[in-house]
Structure formats: C-alpha cells, structure tokens
Amino acid sequence: MGVGDILPAGESRSFNYIDTSAWGSPPADLCPALASDIRADVVVVGGGYTGLTTALALKEAGVDVVLLEMGFCGSGASGRNAGHLAPTMGRNLPSLVEQVGHERAAQFMRFNDRSVRCVEENLAKYQIDCDYEPVGNITCGVHPRHLAPLIQTAALADSLGVEVSFLTEKEMRQHRLPEAFRFGVLDPRGGHLNPSKYVMGLRRAALSAGVRVFENTRVTTIDESQVPVLVTTDAGSVQADKAVIASNGYTPASLGRLKSKVFPIRVTLFRTAPLTSQQLETLGWTGREGIITAHSAIEHYRLTADNRILAGSKHVQYRYGSRLAEGYQPSVFERFTRLLTERFPELPDLQIESFWGGWIGMTPDFLPLSFSNRRDNLYCGLGYNGHGIAHATSNGRMLADQVLGRPNEDVDLFKRRMIPLPPEPLRWLAINGMKRHFERADQIVDADLRLA
C-alpha cells in the first residue's frame, strides 16, 4: 500500500514507532545511579540542554556540582527534537509584539540572537560535531491566507532591528524550495543540527569538566525550606546549598510547585528514508533551509545530514492532569502520512520510515521561565514552548549566573506576573479549547489546498 492511501473504516495500519528517538541510542558509558547520601555545592535536576549547560558553567566557575537525571542525559526533549536552531520567541512575531509591546519584543529579539550564538559558541568551545548546517530557517506560507501575516512579520522584524528577507513566490522558486512552500520570511541566523549529538556533546563536556552525573536517578522530592536544600531520589539524597530544576516538560507531578506554570505537550515527529539522488534532484531545496509553516499549529520540515526529510508538530496532545500522553498514536501517524504527500507531491514514492516524539514544556503566555525562590536557594529554568535548543542553552548560562550571584543582563527580561494555570478540569478545557481554535484556522487553509 502506498503512502497516503486511506484504509477502509475499521482497519488499522501499523506504523514503525520508536519509543525513544530516531536520533540515537543511550550512551555506552552510562553513569551509575545515586545509591547513597552525598553533599554538593549545587544540585541540578535534569540532564537536557538546560541542566547540562547550567552544570557546565557552574563547574567551570569552580563550583562542586551534582547532576541527577531520571533516564540518561538527553533522554528528554533535548535528544529527541527536530533540530531547528532558530531565534524565535512566543507564538509568532505579530502576537509577541501585541502581547509584550514593541520595546520588550525588541529586547527578546536581541536575547534570541544571543541564544543562537550561545549554541554556536558551545559547538566551537566543546568541539561538538552535530552536523550543524547554518542555513537559516524560512517561515513559509502554503496558502494565500498566509501572505498578509508573513508580510506583517517581515515588516515587524525590520522595525525591531532583525534582518530577515521576505521571499516572493518567484524568489522561492529561484531558491529552489519545494513547490508547496509559496512565499516566506527567511531568517538567516541559525539553521538545523542533530539535537542528540549536541546534547551528547554537552554531556561529554560536563563529564570531562568534573560534573558528578548520576543517571537512572529519579528525584522524588525537593525540600528547599531548610538549609542545605535536601533533594531525595529513589535510592539516595543530595544535600546542597542550592538546587536548580531543569526538568522542563518531563517534570513529574510530585515536584508540584511548577504545576501551575508549565504543562507538557506531546509533539510527534517523523522521518523518511534517505532520499535517492534522483529524488533530491527532483526536490531541489539546494539551500537546505529549515522550513516552518505559517499555520497556527506549525508544521516544520528539514533535511538531515543523510538527506532524509524530518518533520512534525501540527497534531499535538495535552493529557488530562498534565500526565505525559501516550506516544503511539496511529490516527496522528495516519494524518502525517497523508500530509507528507500533500506537501511533497513531486515525490510520490516518499515513505515515512519512523515516528517518534517527546514532551515540550509550555507556558500560558508562550514565554520561557527563569526564576528563583525568595530564599535564593532554588532556581528553575523551563517552558521554552518548543524553541528550547537556543533558549534552554542560554537559560542554562543565565541560571548559573544567578546561582553565582553574577550580573546577567537577561534575568530581568523574564520577570513577570503570570496568571497561574487553572486546576483540572478547567485546565484541560482551556488548553484543548485553544488547541481546537488553532486547528480550526488551519483546517480551513488545508481543506482549501486539498480542493485546489
């Protein structure tokens, strides 16, 4: 059966689903689990980009750091994501400006710029080869309805001092972008990388710097009401002067203090088999730019180093009670299978090889969180709303500066009063109501395209 065929009612197709990620497997040198009671200056919970960059920066400043990771470092979103390194903040630029005003949006744009550079600096400093292609990303319109918002985005970016180019249909064809993507806003900063190689590079750097890493070590409670802070795990504990929570979308309900600020959303990705040279020639896409669509619930596409198309998002899930939603979702896989044929009709033989996914940490205002408690012994960095390669990396540095009491120009940028998420069932209703609202706008566009 070919890709895109719809099965008769009642019949279900099986899909190749990877429970972890298609990017790679756990490291061969897994660190031992914590099995005793120990002491450190600082304890970091979570071994993704946030936790590892925080721990590295602290260790390099001479602090004794312990990092506790429930699985292996990179087993969360950092080792699973789509790899678009983009200077993006909020839902999209027009809504960001409307939400925070022109001046603060300009500050966020400068922060985005520093965040992308922060990743590039890490790659150079720790000599991390993660197949980084600094080709930029294009926010693309697939339907005439996307034209006005994209023209507005380009004009706003210009007024905020961000150098982007608006590409007309003719220019998109000159760039040899796939035909479904009609016009767009090219941001030349960043590009795409192999996220798992990036996080594994950070893990290696942290281990060689002397960060004490414990993997397969689940934190069950954090008690910051006493000095030192007491962090308890399944089989041991850490006493430390300060603790940093960097567990993002994977934060368990037992660490309840974040429950009113961040909620997990399940994001599904897929990749095709490597394209043949004939398929690549037909496709064009010679600039290999990352593609993000102008839908309300975005689609994104990129080529990998071995020339597969990797894509996803769009159909996301929130599960009641902020529990982590089941990953194997045939109906979502079916929709992506159909979507691929719609976006790449020039490649009728294209096959999806595997699906996987992970959880992102979302905030009600679509902005990242970085804050500390009143006692200054607990710090939290999370809620990147799907833009964490850049933001989690720079937030890690920012968290380390806060722990060390060093000045950091970005700290005040994230201070704000946030309306707390309501308890269930209101939360479920609010999140799914918003999701349906976004999906409805996209359905009009997509149905129209199918008719055309």
Ligand SMILES: Cc1cc2nc3c(=O)[nH]c(=O)nc-3n(C[C@H](O)[C@H](O)[C@H](O)COP(=O)(O)OP(=O)(O)OC[C@H]3O[C@@H](n4cnc5c(N)ncnc54)[C@H](O)[C@@H]3O)c2cc1C
């Ligand atoms: C499918 C998908 C696609 C994405 N695509 C992109 C993209 O293209 N570009 C982009 O910029 N961003 C993307 N993101 C978002 C990005 O991956 C995240 O924002 C970023 O990885 C967050 O890093 P982090 O270190 O804060 O969290 P994570 O990488 O999620 O790390 C948190 C860690 O905490 C650990 N943990 C949780 N609870 C405990 C506990 N109790 N005890 C010990 N450890 C614990 C987890 O095991 C996990 O390893 C995507 C995310 C997903 C899921």
